Amino acid sequence: MPLSDVWSDPNVRWVLLGCMLLGLSGGVIGSFTYIRRQSLTGDVLAHAALPGVCLAYMAIGAKSVWAFVVGAALAGWAAVLCVGLLVRRSRLKADTALAAALSVFFAFGVVLLTFIQRGEGGNVSGLDAFLFGQAATMTAGDVRAMATLSAVVLAAGVLFFKEFKLTGFDPEFARSIGFSAGRIDALLMSLVVVTVVAGIQAVGVVLMSAFLIAPAVAARCWTERFGRMVALAGVFGAVSGWAGGYAGTFSHQLPTGALAVLAASALFVLSLLFSPRCGLLARAVRRFVQRRMTRAEFRRAAVGVKKP
Amino acid sequence: MTTTESGTVAPGDVAAETEPEASPLVVRDLTAAYRGEPVLRCVNLALPEGRLIGLIGPNGAGKSTLLKAVLGLVPVLSGEVLVFGMPYRKRRRLVGYVPQRESVDWDFPTDALDVVVMGLYGRLGWFRRPGKKEREIAMECLEKVGMAAYADRQIGQLSGGQQQRVFLARALAQDARLYLMDEPFAGVDAATEKAIVGLLGELKSRGKTVVVVHHDLSTVRDYFDWVVLLNREVVAAGPTDEVFRPELLQRTYGGRLAVFRENGAPTRAEG
Numbered sequence: 001m002p003l004s005d006v007w008s009d010p011n012v013r014w015v016l017l018g019c020m021l022l023g024l025s026g027g028v029i030g031s032f033t034y035i036r037r038q039s040l041t042g043d044v045l046a047h048a049a050l051p052g053v054c055l056a057y058m059a060i061g062a063k064s065v066w067a068f069v070v071g072a073a074l075a076g077w078a079a080v081l082c083v084g085l086l087v088r089r090s091r092l093k094a095d096t097a098l099a100a101a102l103s104v105f106f107a108f109g110v111v112l113l114t115f116i117q118r119g120e121g122g123n124v125s126g127l128d129a130f131l132f133g134q135a136a137t138m139t140a141g142d143v144r145a146m147a148t149l150s151a152v153v154l155a156a157g158v159l160f161f162k163e164f165k166l167t168g169f170d171p172e173f174a175r176s177i178g179f180s181a182g183r184i185d186a187l188l189m190s191l192v193v194v195t196v197v198a199g200i201q202a203v204g205v206v207l208m209s210a211f212l213i214a215p216a217v218a219a220r221c222w223t224e225r226f227g228r229m230v231a232l233a234g235v236f237g238a239v240s241g242w243a244g245g246y247a248g249t250f251s252h253q254l255p256t257g258a259l260a261v262l263a264a265s266a267l268f269v270l271s272l273l274f275s276p277r278c279g280l281l282a283r284a285v286r287r288f289v290q291r292r293m294t295r296a297e298f299r300r301a302a303v304g305v306k307k308p
Numbered sequence: 309m310t311t312t313e314s315g316t317v318a319p320g321d322v323a324a325e326t327e328p329e330a331s332p333l334v335v336r337d338l339t340a341a342y343r344g345e346p347v348l349r350c351v352n353l354a355l356p357e358g359r360l361i362g363l364i365g366p367n368g369a370g371k372s373t374l375l376k377a378v379l380g381l382v383p384v385l386s387g388e389v390l391v392f393g394m395p396y397r398k399r400r401r402l403v404g405y406v407p408q409r410e411s412v413d414w415d416f417p418t419d420a421l422d423v424v425v426m427g428l429y430g431r432l433g434w435f436r437r438p439g440k441k442e443r444e445i446a447m448e449c450l451e452k453v454g455m456a457a458y459a460d461r462q463i464g465q466l467s468g469g470q471q472q473r474v475f476l477a478r479a480l481a482q483d484a485r486l487y488l489m490d491e492p493f494a495g496v497d498a499a500t501e502k503a504i505v506g507l508l509g510e511l512k513s514r515g516k517t518v519v520v521v522h523h524d525l526s527t528v529r530d531y532f533d534w535v536v537l538l539n540r541e542v543v544a545a546g547p548t549d550e551v552f553r554p555e556l557l558q559r560t561y562g563g564r565l566a567v568f569r570e571n572g573a574p575t576r577a578e579g
Contacts, residue, residue, distance in 0.1 A: 123403065162437060166426055168410045176379040176405045177430030177482070178397070224462040226417045 011140075015202075016245045018143040019260065021150040022199045023241025027215035027233035028157045029195050031186055034216040035226070038167040040095060041080065042100045045189060046196045046209035048072075048079035050130065053200060054116060063179070065145040065197065072200075073193045080106050080189065098134025109205075133204035133257030134261030142201050149198035153191050157230070160187065165226050189196070203244070211237065211257075214264035221275035240264035331392075331488040332357050332517040333378065336517065338387035340377040346385060347373045349541050355534070358515045360508050362522045362532035362548070366561050369539040370523045375488045379405055391486065404484030406475050408491050414464045420474045421459040424449050425468075427481030449477040452510075454503055469500030476507060487511065487518045494523065505531060528552055554574060 033042040052075025056067040079101045086097035113130065138146075157164070163184050167174040171181040191211065199208040219233035244260025276282050324458045337352040337518040339346060347370040355361055364370050368572055376382040378389050380396050391399040404427075426447035432438060450456045453473040458466060463474065472492055492504055506533065511518050519536075520526065528535060528548065535551045537560040544551045544560075 036366050037413075075468065118488070130337070135356065159435060162429060162432075163434065166429055169416045169418060169423070170407065170426070172381055172407050172411060173405060173426070173427075173478075175381055176400070176403070178400050179434075224419070226422075229417050 012249050014140060014143045015138055015249070016242055018138070018146045018150075019202055019241035019245035019256065020238040021147050021154075021241070022195075022202055023211065023237030023239070023260065023264075024234045025080070025150040025153040025157070025195050025237070026199065026211040026241075027235070027237025028221070028230055029032045029153055029191050030212035030214075030216040030237070031219065031230045031233040032157065032168065033093065033192060033212065034220070035229075036188075036226070038185075038188075039213050039216075040098045040191045041083075041189070041192045042212045044079050044083065044098050044213065045072075045076040045192045045208040046205050047109070048100045048105040049196045049200065049208075050205045051075050051105055051112055052109075053130065053197070053205075054109055054112035058112070065149070068200065069149070069194060069197045072178065072197045075105065076189065076193045092216070100236060106205075129204065130200050131203050131204045131206055132197070132255040133207060133260075134255060136212070138150055138201055144222075145201060148197045149194050152197050153198070160184070161227070164188065168226075199257075202241075203260055204255070207261040209259035209262040209265065211240070211264060214268045215240065218264070218268040218271040221278040223270040224277070236264065236267050240267060258299070318505055331390075333519070334390040334393075335374075335378070336388050336390075338374075338377060338389060340373055340382055340387075341385055342370075342373045342382050347540065348377065350387070351538075353536065353542055353545060355517060355519065355536075357517050358512060359517060359534040360512050360532045361517070361519045361534040361536060363519055363536050363538060364522055364525070364560070365538035365543075369560075371538055372490050374488055374538065375434075375519070375521065378488065379403070379441065385452040388426075398494065400565065402485045404479040404482035404487040405491055406479045406487070406489040409468065409472055409475065410502050413470060414466075417464065419454060420466065420470075420477075421446055421462045422532055423463060423474050423532065424477045424481050427478035430482065446477070446481055449480040450474075452480055453477045453507065456461055467497070469496040472496050472500060473503065476504065480507075485516055487516060489520045491521045491523065493520075525557070 009258040030039070030042065049072035051070035052073070053068045055075070056071025057063065057168045059071075060067050082101045082104075083094070083097045086092050086100065087094050090097075092100070098129055110131075121293075130164050162173075166179055169180045174181050195212065196205060196208045199211060201308035203211055213233075215231075215236035218236050219229045222232055223229050240260050243263035244256045244258075247252050247259040248256035272278055272280060274281050331354045333353065333355045335351050338348055338351040340348045340351075347368075351370075351374065352427055361376065373382055377384050378391070378396060390404055396403070421443065425442050427449070428438060428442045428445060431441070444565075446546060447486045449458065450459055453476050455470060455473050455477060458470060463471060466474065472495075476489075476492060479489070485558055493501055496504070508518055508520070520532070522531070527551060534546065534547055536545040537551060537556055539560050539562070546555045
């Protein structure tokens with residue numbers, strides 16, 4: 001579909017808007033987790049959402065966004081609980097425990113998903129998109145639910161911006177002045193779960209976790225202000241979401257999520273190369289200039305030695 | 309407060325009154341753990357108001373843990389802490405806290421002014437955003453620590469001493485009556501050390517009580533008029549002249565103290 005026709009088709013318009021909103025909230029929430037070094041925890045929550053969503057589907061026998069949120073939240077909570085237990089009771093380090101929980105929960109989810117698809121009505125349920133996403137198969141109801149969830153997440157991000165910043169920078173000081181870091185943590189993790197559920201149809205759980213990381217990391221390269229970083233991550237996410245959704249309109253076979261994440265990754269690579277902060281190019285230029293200056297100084301010094 | 313005439317409070321000799329003006333900080337039979345290990349045993353303490361108080365002891369003595377227990381940051385296994393006669397959670401606004409500089413991520417995307425504004429978050433409460441008024445107050449506090457010129461500098465680009473001053477400015481913004489400072493002199497340059505000492509003097513002249521975790525025994529006499537010697541429990545607490553004595557220090561530091569005497573004053577500790 002040519003670019004000019006995209007907005008005239010109401011179905012496509014909704015899908016694109018939904019993907020953009022999803023990218024926006026993914027970028028914003030991802031910034032909050034990235035800045036407190038909890039990206040991996042977000043990853044675990046995203047993967048643990050799969051068994052939760054499958055169990056919710058099996059329990060009520062139909063697709064329901066709200067049941068999915070509850071299922072994903074319960075599974076995510078169980079996963080985080082397992083990580084906590086592993087860290088405390090075993091000699092595993094936190095990153096190992098997180099990786100272990102991620103694989104176990106995700107594997108369980110894949111088994112459940114296969115089980116559902118083999119059963120009655122498995123093919124019409126649309127659950128097969130949950131792994132990698134397929135925006136083109138979304139119904140208007142799906143898009144509306146996705147937009148609602150994204151809007152809720154964004155609103156919470158704006159409302160608690162100050163608290164997220166404070167507890168991200170200095171959690172102990174935050175607690176000393178009465179902002180419970182534990183509560184803010186729990187809120188943030190809930191927002192991650194809601195974002196993942198919002199994106200499950202369009203992007204899928206696997207790539208939703210990438211959506212929570214890539215825009216934030218890319219944005220961090222461009223600014224030293226937290227507010228700007230969050231906004232920029234939102235923009236990067238929205239652009240990637242749009243790109244994925246748009247590419248997905250060409251063919252129903254193309255996985256939207258993968259395309260969106262490729263777009264986000266491209267933005268990340270560009271940031272890595274060209275941004276002033278982490279830019280490899282900027283560093284090369286600085287080194288070149290420095291070498292030139294040092295050489296010039298040497299030459300001057302050498303001349304100074306010869307003169308007398 | 310049950311104190312002797314000279315103001316010395318013996319360990320275990322604790323204030324019974326709880327009226328708000330009694331003492332900025334009373335600790336009774338406090339046992340507290342850090343990372344699951346009990347660090348402080350039966351700590352009893354009652355601090356006088358309006359003094360600069362040095363909290364001194366060897367590594368692992370529980371100095372930071374004591375401050376954190378007061379602030380409710382580590383679990384208190386038994387005993388109680390009263391701040392101006394009330395539990396801490398009812399007195400948050402009267403207490404300013406300067407954590408150890410290493411406790412935060414200085415790569416965080418924010419500038420010096422923004423960090424100081426965080427000192428006003430407690431007053432703002434949930435949801436309310438800091439505005440122009442908050443930034444003005446924060447700017448005044450930065451000026452007081454000589455950091456106004458660095459207000460919009462990313463915090464990671466500041467030197468260790470400058471970062472410490474930003475933390476102090478944040479505590480000033482809290483406008484507290486009791487300040488708890490965890491090693492504000494650690495790893496700072498001479499200029500910053502001087503600036504901090506000046507600031508402590510100013511706080512004292514305004515009637516504030518300041519508790520400072522301190523390591524350099526050679527400066528204790530110059531900086532503090534009251535001292536708490538701590539090693540898992542309170543060894544002694546009182547005016548510097550009475551408590552900062554070789555035999556008490558020996559007891560605090562155990563065999564690890566090498567005292568070099570200059571005019572009878574202990575000058576150095578090997579922790």
